[in-house]
Amino acid sequence: MAKILMKGNEAIAESAVRAGGLLYFGYPITPQSEIAEYLAHRMPEVGGVFLQIESEVAVANVLYGAAGAGARVWTSSSSPGISLMMEAVSYIAAAELPCVIVNIVRCGPGLGGILPSQGDYFQAVKGGGHGDYRCLVLAPCSVQEAVDLMPLAFDRADRYRNPVIVIGDGMIGQMMEPVEFTEQQFPPLPPKDWATTGCQGRKPNVINSLYLDPVEEEKLNFKLAAKYEQMKKNEVRYEKFRTDRELECLLVAYGTTARVCKTAIQRLDDEGIPTGLLRPITLFPFPEEAIYELSQRARFLLSVEMSTGQMVEDVRLAVGRSKPVYFYGRAGGMVPSPEEVVDAVKRYLAGGDR
Amino acid sequence: MSGFSKAGPLAEVAGRPFWFNAENFIAGLRRVSIFAGGYGSGKSEIAVNFALSLTELGTPVTIADLDIVNPYFRSREARQALEQRGVRVLMPPVTMMETDLPMIGAEIRGAMVSGAGFLILDLGGDPVGARVMASLSQGANHDEYNSFFVLNSRRPFTRTVSQIQSLLGDIESTSGLTVTHLVVNSHLIEETTAAIIQEGIKLAEAVSAITAKPIAFIAIERRVLDEFDPNSIDYPVLVLERQLLKPWERNDRLGPRCFKI
Known part of the structure; x- marks a missing residue:
């Protein structure tokens, strides 16, 4: 198929449709409304369902119900809308149901603005809602990668019976890049024998999460914890860029910020300052082993984010006290420029501004 | 447009022509x-380059960003580059620059009715982006307008004649x-090839044959x-120099408002 030019939001929607995500429930919010707009047009063509629901709270509860009935379901929103969904996402994780949630992050906190941000890192990777749960979190850095990660998101949601979050900042949703769609193959999935599909001739399946008996509730918590350990073992994804050498600095950045860092690295090369990048593709599980290994060939690490410092905490956990880990961030909808990253690397190299 | 005097090689900047056969x-x-078209057809990039090319001809040029639909990659992001080259830029007040509120300044309404030199209007994408014209065009003299439909054959909803x-x-x-x-603007940004442009011309010719709208x-x-x-080729060619870039594509220092040009 010939390459076409797509906006991140449209491409995410098309890729989800091709991956069988034919039940979409949503509520519009900038900067991801093109997902809903695209699906309103596209779902009728493929016999899918596009349904705008009255609020994000309701959307997430509809996801819960539809996922419980065994359907491949998904939604998308942006930061404030995702916050509204968090209660139900906790319920979905507790009931061990699969769904995909796309968060095209805008700047906050509060109502914030509509420009790009990575300020929802904590919410995405540390649970987000109440209770002891995690979501698998995928963070594309290009429109093509967003296309490629959507089928994986649906597969892993089904495989782990767990919510999967695809997180992109507003830039990933809004920018246009050439893309192509290729079919991805996954091993067969187990049957959804837990789904509430009508219980004639069998015991009812239950998809709630009420456990008044502490013994039972603890069992569920340990079962979920074991699942997250499996994710840590099997699902870590990352990209290494220019790390096959001794480094002055190892940059750690994801999404749009990683693209900025790659340009910065080329300029640092011109100035004879070898710098590499580790780009997490999964934010949970976090590529802590890879970061630790690479850190050992760098003098220091710099986490570059569109936040005031969130992922940097996980980088520090990964590295321990073996190497200094610094932070450079912009917030409020500002995107760091390659020059700013170059300057920050040079500043820390000179030992200043610690 | 009358009173347009400068002829010869059109609108050169440092020996690089903006136009051929034009x-x-x-x-x-x-x-x-007026530039309209589908989302992502490249309206803003064309409007900005069109403005820059006309200003090189020594005629006053005003550009108005009427994209009230979407806050990303609008012609207002090229404000500084445009103003440095002498183009007057009309857009919502600075405090409202990063919003998607549907506001049109009185200045823009004024410029629609009369003014010196060329006026270029960059509409938002799709019918929803063009809706703003419904109120603006009332009372204006339509004989004073050209409206250009910008076409990119590599966008998903403008692949076929129908x-x-x-x-x-x-x-x-x-x-x-x-x-x-x-206006043919078939492209894949950095992956554009001559074949993609030829494909766009063919498609536009087929549309033109049915609609009787010529290719500008x-x-x-x-x-x-x-x-x-x-x-x-038999048509005028506008040479584009990309002004609306992604943050990591910038060559020079961006300054504190690093999202912008």
């Missing part, structure tokens, strides 16, 4: 040029405008000119 087209330009006809019709009915010309010009990024002889 003498007649430029001489026949009306006062107001898709394009349908979008054209929707834009005309929501805006109250009659599209007068087609072909937009080609300067980088692609290496593999494309602009004199080999």
Whole structure:
């Protein structure tokens, strides 16, 4: 198929449709409304369902119900809308149901603005809602990668019976890049024998999460914890860029910020300052082993984010006290420029501004 | 547009021409040029380059960003580059620059009715972006306008003649405008090839045959000119130098407002 030019939001929607995500429930919010707009047009063509629901709270509860009935379901929103969904996402994780949630992050906190941000890192990777749960979190850095990660998101949601979050900042949703769609193959999935599909001739399946008996509730918590350990073992994804050498600095950045860092690295090369990048593709599980290994060939690490410092905490956990880990961030909808990253690397190299 | 005097190699910047085969087209330009089209057809990039090219001809140029739909990659991001080259830029107040509130300044309404030199209007994408024209065009003299439909054959909903006809019709009915010309801007940004441009010209010719809307010009990024002889085609060519870049594509220092040019 010939390459076409797509906006991140449209491409995410098309890729989800091709991956069988034919039940979409949503509520519009900038900067991801093109997902809903695209699906309103596209779902009728493929016999899918596009349904705008009255609020994000309701959307997430509809996801819960539809996922419980065994359907491949998904939604998308942006930061404030995702916050509204968090209660139900906790319920979905507790009931061990699969769904995909796309968060095209805008700047906050509060109502914030509509420009790009990575300020929802904590919410995405540390649970987000109440209770002891995690979501698998995928963070594309290009429109093509967003296309490629959507089928994986649906597969892993089904495989782990767990919510999967695809997180992109507003830039990933809004920018246009050439893309192509290729079919991805996954091993067969187990049957959804837990789904509430009508219980004639069998015991009812239950998809709630009420456990008044502490013994039972603890069992569920340990079962979920074991699942997250499996994710840590099997699902870590990352990209290494220019790390096959001794480094002055190892940059750690994801999404749009990683693209900025790659340009910065080329300029640092011109100035004879070898710098590499580790780009997490999964934010949970976090590529802590890879970061630790690479850190050992760098003098220091710099986490570059569109936040005031969130992922940097996980980088520090990964590295321990073996190497200094610094932070450079912009917030409020500002995107760091390659020059700013170059300057920050040079500043820390000179030992200043610690 | 009358009173347009400068002839010869059109709108050169440092020896690099903005236009090829365009003498007649430029001489026949009306006062107001309106750029409409599908989302992501490249309207803003074309409007900005069009403005820069006309200002090189020594005529006053005003550009108005009427994209009230989407806050990303709008022509207002090129404000500084435009103003440095002498183009007057009309847009919502600075405090409202990063919003998607549907506001049109009184200045823009004024410029629609009368003014010196060329006025270029950059509409938002799709019928929803063109809707703003429905109120603006009331009372204005339509003989003063050209409205250009920008076409990218590599966008998902403008791949075929019937898709394009349908979008054209929707834009005309929501805006109250009659599209007068087609502009071919087939591209995949950095992956554009000569073949993609040729494909766009063929598609536009097919649309033109049905709608009787002529092709005004072909937009080609300067980088692609290496593999494309602009004199080999029968249409005017506007050479694009990308002004609306992604943050990591910037070559120079961006300053504190690093999202912007």
